[in-house]
Amino acid sequence: MQKKSWNNNLKQANKAKNDEFYTQLSDIEKELGHYNEHFKGKVVFCNCDDPEESNFWNYFALNFEHLWIKKLVSTHYETEKPSYKLEIVLDINKDWKINKLDTIKTPLKQNWDFRSPECIEILKESDIVVTNPPFSLFREYVAQLFEYDKKFIIVWNQNAITYKEIFKLIKENKIWLGYGFTGGAAHFINKHYEDYATAWNHKEWMIRVSGVTWFTNIEIKKRHEDLILYKTYNEIEYQKYDNYNAINVDKTKDIPMDYKWEIGVPITFLDKYNPEQFDLVKFRKGNDEKDLVINWKCPYFRIIIKNKKL
Ligand SMILES: C[S@@+](CC[C@H](N)C(=O)[O-])C[C@H]1O[C@@H](n2cnc3c(N)ncnc32)[C@H](O)[C@@H]1O
Numbered sequence: 001m002q003k004k005s006w007n008n009n010l011k012q013a014n015k016a017k018n019d020e021f022y023t024q025l026s027d028i029e030k031e032l033g034h035y036n037e038h039f040k041g042k043v044v045f046c047n048c049d050d051p052e053e054s055n056f057w058n059y060f061a062l063n064f065e066h067l068w069i070k071k072l073v074s075t076h077y078e079t080e081k082p083s084y085k086l087e088i089v090l091d092i093n094k095d096w097k098i099n100k101l102d103t104i105k106t107p108l109k110q111n112w113d114f115r116s117p118e119c120i121e122i123l124k125e126s127d128i129v130v131t132n133p134p135f136s137l138f139r140e141y142v143a144q145l146f147e148y149d150k151k152f153i154i155v156w157n158q159n160a161i162t163y164k165e166i167f168k169l170i171k172e173n174k175i176w177l178g179y180g181f182t183g184g185a186a187h188f189i190n191k192h193y194e195d196y197a198t199a200w201n202h203k204e205w206m207i208r209v210s211g212v213t214w215f216t217n218i219e220i221k222k223r224h225e226d227l228i229l230y231k232t233y234n235e236i237e238y239q240k241y242d243n244y245n246a247i248n249v250d251k252t253k254d255i256p257m258d259y260k261w262e263i264g265v266p267i268t269f270l271d272k273y274n275p276e277q278f279d280l281v282k283f284r285k286g287n288d289e290k291d292l293v294i295n296w297k298c299p300y301f302r303i304i305i306k307n308k309k310l
Pocket of ligand 1: 055056077113131132133135
């Protein structure tokens with residue numbers, strides 16, 4: 001089994017431009033099970049999903065009737081040649097079930113880059129986009145979803161929170177974290193693992209990635225649950241930043257319940273973030289627009305929050 005940090009894996013993926021880590025069905029089931037009612041009567045589009053490889057396609061094809069989906073579309077991306085799309089809409093084979101056996105395959109003129117005009121036409125007709133987009137194109141991918149005002153559930157890495165454009169969307173409550181294994185690890189199927197066909201068992205071509213996070217703009221219950229706080233403020237434990245008037249907290253669970261001014265918390269706080277309980281004030285920088293400093297050290301990315309209920 002390959003064990004490397006996300007950053008190394010990400011660098012590798014970007015460098016090789018392979019973007020070919022495939023999500024396991026079990027991880028998809030764990031997350032998407034929380035959104036069942038949102039798929040009813042909807043056109044679901046998996047726009048970075050080779051239907052022969054993607055478990056997103058498998059998940060929706062298997063659960064098409066159970067979720068009352070209106071239409072499922074998935075696309076096969078080719079780097080340099082025309083591609084095809086697969087759709088499930090009706091009981092084509094008249095066996096009284098709608099599933100993979102009712103798949104319609106249509107050739108396309110373009111290569112099915114998610115930014116291609118053909119792909120954008122389908123995007124416009126879709127209600128919800130669900131996928132694990134290419135590692136190297138995340139910002140562009142998210143920008144396009146907002147440009148066309150789409151609902152989405154996508155999996156990526158918690159590092160995305162630290163991107164200026166993504167944090168802005170989180171702060172404006174336009175995107176939030178799903179249930180997922182935020183800050184945790186997941187295994188992806190690495191299609192470009194050298195010689196994986198001869199690997200001695202399947203684990204050799206699974207790759208471990210830490211900080212895997214689901215991002216969505218679909219309303220979920222979790223986002224409205226208060227974080228239970230139990231600690232109280234004291235000056236010794238909760239020190240202020242040298243360049244910003246806020247106290248530093250290293251673990252989300254240690255946020256003092258009685259502190260009504262600004263508090264710096266780690267990015268994993270977003271996993272527990274309820275916009276009715278806290279405001280997100282700013283990200284990472286002090287008054288001098290330099291990274292937050294405490295006792296001459298910069299703690300790893302901090303988000304400044306404020307308790308709205310005090
Ligand atoms: C990280 S993989 C994930 C695959 C699949 N969504 C899954 O989770 O199993 C990203 C996929 O996006 C495809 N891809 C890369 N660049 C793309 C682009 N510009 N447009 C559409 N798909 C692209 C890759 O071929 C790859 O299949």
